[in-house]
Amino acid sequence: MPEHAEVLAGLVAYNREHLQTYLPAVLQLDSFGEAQAYLEAAVARAASGEVLEWHVFSGTALCGSIRLKDIDTADRNARIGYYLGQQFQGRGIASAAVRAVLAHAFGALQLHRIELQCAAANHASMALAERLGFTHEGVLRQAECLNGAFVDLHVYGLLQPDFVPDGAALPV
Template sequence: MVDMVKAGRGLELRPLNLRDAKALFSLVEANRERLRRWLPWPDTNRSVLDTRAFILRVRAHARAGIGQSFGLWWKGALVGTAGFVWIDAANHSAAIGYWLAQEAEGHGLMSAAVKALLRHGFRTLKLNRIEIRVGVRNRRSRAIPERLGFRHEGTLRQAECLAERHVDHAVYGLLASEWRGR
């Protein structure tokens, strides 16, 4: 299991652990309505037990090398999660997903976290391609890959059913050869 990833400015990405379950569930509870606009899972995460099951699942994915999710810790508190929602080792390819608590928005934390994940993905995991898929109307989220030099590769029509509506995805991709941090 990978260790902590430092993102600078006091932000740390730590592999999710069962002892984080209560704090993570409280954060989901407090942010449920805004998260369910853009993410598929809040409706199925309704208790600390659900959150524990989620953490066990992502730890198993990390052990199998098919994903890697981190808790985002800032000023001693858990403020969200970010990580590789899937890793396709055969094709050296992965996708990043993320969310932040409302009170942590607007400080550049997620841009810093994704930048750290790019470094980890391209340098340590030796990935060749990293993508981010975002609801086309999710302005704050689209700004992250745009800020970090991803290319907008196209639109997947009605790619995801969120809060009972079908949402188009903007697909952003970044190749190792294009990565500015290399």
């Protein structure tokens, strides 16, 4: 993954305004050196089982990233987060990529619960969570400081028995 440093820096630089809204911490990756250091650290975190991160491609174009973090093997749960460059949104790429990571989490990793949190104004992430079968579990009031302002976070959870890997609708 460190070999993606140049394209990652380019993706972040191109999407600065878009990422600033909900993921300002990602903006530091807009230079080759910062992206390379981040990716080298990501390899170390993956080796320790702390965080698993994947890059999302459409053809040869890097679209974004997905990661499982706060992985708790004893309680068999984790949190999922992702971002996609604005130019790649609306094509089903995020849904397909998150579904693939969920299949890995519930399959090979044998996790039981995945949590997704997103800012209250992030309607695209809320819609994605609902499309993938996550249950809205509540709101954490003013739980994150984004760009100097505290925002509410919506919390969604998905349990392994409720996961539909191929995207087919559940029977009613």
